Amino acid sequence: MSLSYLLEQTLNGVTLGGLYALLALGYTLVYGILLMINFAHSELFMLGGYVGLGVLKLLSDPATVKATGLGFLEPIQAFFMSGTVGFVALLVATFGISAIVVGILGMVIERFAYRPLRHAPRLAPLISAIGVSIFLQNAVLLWIDSKQLPYTRADGSAFVTAQTAFTIGTVHVSTMQVFIVVTSLVLLALLDTFVSKTRIGRAMRATSQDGEAAGLMGVNINSVIALAFFIGPALGAVAGVFNGMYYGSVKFNMGFVPGIKSFTAAVIGGIGNLRGAMLGGFLLGIIESLASGFVSNAYRDVIAFVVLILVLIFRPGGLLGEAVAEKV
C-alpha cells in the first residue's frame, strides 16, 4: 500500500467527514440549547436532498419542464445552463432554496411537535421527534417515490460533472471533494462567529446556559430556539444536496445511517460543542475510510464504533468536552 493510496483514502474520509460534520452541527446545536436529541434531523437531511433535486430539475433539466408543462421556466433554464455564471447561480439557488425550505420546515416542526412538549418530561419530545421522523419518511415514500431516485437529469446526465480540481502526485482531487470540504469549513466558521460574536449569538448562549434566566433578562427564548431549528436543518439540507451530488442518489430512508453516524460524531466531539461536532465529523469520516481501505469494508462501522466507545471510556464528555458550562 503506497503513500498515494493512503492519501486517496484520507481524501475520501475527509469528504465523508465534511458531510458528517455538517449534519452533526444540527444535532449539537439543538442539543446545546434544548438538551434534546432531534431524531427527525436525519429526515431533514433526506428532504434537503429531495428539495435540491427538485430545484435542480426545474432549473436545469429541459425534460422536466416538458413533463410538467411549466413552459415559463425555459428562459430561466437557458440562463442557468449557460456558462460559468449560470452554473454558479444554479448551485447558489439549489443550496439556498433547499436550505431555506428545509430550515423553515425545521421551524414548523419545532413549533408544532416540540414546543408544546417543552416542559414535559425529557422522553416526550424525544418520542415526538421519532414520530416526526417516521412521518417524514413515509410522506416521501407515499407522495414522492418508494424507489431510489438518481441525482441526474431525466436523460441521465449529471448536474455537476465529476472533474479533477487538482492533482497531488497520482492522486486526483475532484472539484466535488474540494467543494464539500471547503463549504463545511466555511459554514462552521460562520456559525462559530455568529454564536460567539453577535448579539443573537449571545442570546443563544444565554438561553443554553439557563433558559428561564435568559427569558427574565429579556431574551425572546422562543425565537432563539426557532432560530436554532432553522440553522440546524438548513445545514442538514446542504449536506443532503451534497450527498445526492457526490454519491448519486436519494431515497426516502437514506437519512437513517448518516443520521446515526453524525449523531455519533457529535458525541465524539462533545455534544453541544460546535467545534467538537466538526472535529468528530471529520474524525469519524477519516476513520471509516481508512478502516475500509486498510482493514475491510465490512469492518468499517465496527471500527468506527469501537473508536466511539474508546473515546467515551477515556473522555466521557467527548474530545472537546460537553461544554456544559457554556453550551453551544
Added chain:
Amino acid sequence: MTSKRRRFVAMVAVVASLALVATGCASKTDTSDTGGAKTTEVVIGIGAPLTDGAVALGQGMVRGANLAVQQANETQELKDLGIKLSTVEGDDKGDPTTGGNVATQFVSNPNLVGVMGHLNSGVTRVAVKIYNQANVLQVSPANTAVDLTNMGMANYFRVCTVDSVQGPAAADYAYKVAGKKVAFVVDDATVYGTGLADEWAKQFAADGGKVAGREKTTDKDTDFKALVTLIKSSGAEIVYYGGIYNSAALLSKQMKEGGVKVPLMGGDGIFDPEYVKLAGAANAIGDYATSVGLPLAELPKGQEFQAAFKAAYPNEAIAAYDAYSYDAANVIIKAIIVAAKEVGADKVTTTEGRKAIIAAAAKTDFEGVTGKVSFDAKGDTTNKAITVYMVGPDGTWAPAPK
C-alpha cells in the same frame, strides 16, 4: 451521572422502538366480490419488496403475477370449475423479519392456497417454513440460494435456476469470452449476494483468473468511495458484484467517476432498466449481468408475453422477473385447476385440497414464457439456461456478444 444514565436509557428505548417500527409491515389487500353463489374464491399471495429493497423488481413480480391471474380468470376452464382467482400483495421489504410477518398474514387468510414469491432468498428461508406448516404452495420466480431446496420443504418450488449455475456461467464468460484475468469481488452481505459472489469467485479462480480482492458492503450502502480506491489499487480488470441493482448501480457510477474504468458484472439482481438509470447510461455502458433463461425475444411464448404485457401495462418496461413471475403464478394456477378437478372446486382451500395442489405442482410440465417449466424432485427448475447481458451504447440491456 444519574441524568446521564437516564439519557442513555432513553436513547436505548428510542433505538429499540425505531427498529420495531422499521420492521412493521404494511400491505394492501385486494378485495374482490365473491361473484355467483357457486363460485369459490381462491386467493394467491404475492410476496415481494414493494416499498424497500429491490422495489423495481418487486413491482415487476406483481405485474407478472397479476397478468397471469387476469388471463386465467377469463378462461372458460376456470369459469366451468366455478373458481374465481384473486391476488393479495404482501410487502416483505426484502427483509427476512418483515417477510415472516407477511407469511403469517398470508396463511391466516383461509382462501389463500398459494404464494408467488418471494424475491429474496433470505426472506424465503424464513417464510417457507410458515407456508409449509399451513400446506401453502410457494413458487418463487427469483430465489437463487442453492440450499433453499435442500431444506426438505415439499411445498417449495422455483422457476429460476440457482447461484451454483448462474455464478460459474458468469465467471466463465468473464474469463473466457470477455478475456478478464484479474477480478475484484464484492457482495452485499445478503444470502443472495454472498452466495452468488462466492460461486463466481470460485469458478473464476478455477478457470485460472486471479481474484485480487474480496469485500463486503451492505445492501443499503450508498458510499463506495473508499472501496473504489481499494479496487483501483488492486488492478482489477472486472468487478463482480453479488447483490441488487440499487447499490450495484451506485458502485458502478462511483467506480467510473473515480477513474476505475472497468466493467461491473452482476447477477439477475442487477438485470433491470433501473440499474442503468441509477448508474447513468454513460457509466453503465459495458457492464454485464446474467439472467436465468433465454432472452424473451428468442422464445415463441416469450413474444406472446411481450405483446400481452404491452397491452396490460402500456407505460411499463419488462423488468428481470415479470416473465418469471408470470410463469410462477401459472404454476400455482395450473396446480389449483388440477386439484379442483381431483377433490372438487369447493374443497381446494381445505387441507386435502392444499395437499393436492402441492402434489400437482410437483408434476408441473408446460411450455412457459421463459421456456419449459418443470421441476426435479427437490423443487428446482429443470430449465438451466443462463444468458449474459450487457448494457449497450443505447443504454439498454441486450444479450452480450458470445
